[in-house]
Amino acid sequence: xxxxWSRLLALVLVVAIGLIGCSSPDSLSGDYRxxxxxxxxxxxxxxxxxxxxxxxxxxxxxxxxxxxxxxARYQRTNDVSGLNSFxxxxxxxxxxxxxxSSYPNRPIPQKLKTRLExxxxxxxxxxxxxx
Numbered sequence: 001x002x003x004x005w006s007r008l009l010a011l012v013l014v015v016a017i018g019l020i021g022c023s024s025p026d027s028l029s030g031d032y033r034x035x036x037x038x039x040x041x042x043x044x045x046x047x048x049x050x051x052x053x054x055x056x057x058x059x060x061x062x063x064x065x066x067x068x069x070x071x072a073r074y075q076r077t078n079d080v081s082g083l084n085s086f087x088x089x090x091x092x093x094x095x096x097x098x099x100x101s102s103y104p105n106r107p108i109p110q111k112l113k114t115r116l117e118x119x120x121x122x123x124x125x126x127x128x129x130x131x
Contacts, residue, residue: 027069032080033127035070036089040120042066043096047113064100067093085126092119 028035046063049056071093080086095116099108108116 027065028073032074035073036085036123036127039066039070039089039093040123043092043116043120046096047108047116051107060100064097067097083126084131085123088119088126089123092116092123
């Protein structure tokens, strides 16, 4: 009987994890270039949101999740850590994540938006060059 319950518990845990969907690095494809462009796109979407946008909370949550997923997947990957695109995207990610953590209810300041947009353009240029 004890064996039955331990197997049932294990099965319930597996199903629960599957339903919750441990979204960490699995929400990314594993292709660095494609993942970086996906993060750039969600960051742009988050930066372009107006304060009265109805989907602001969803976009902000998705941006935070992509930032966390990207960081978890690529922070210790030696083959991308030396790329210009990686160091620039990490700077942008840290800036936006820092703002979200420190000022969760405040809009993103224009000065930060301008700097992030420049960094995102640099990332796209570096990806085109293969750097």
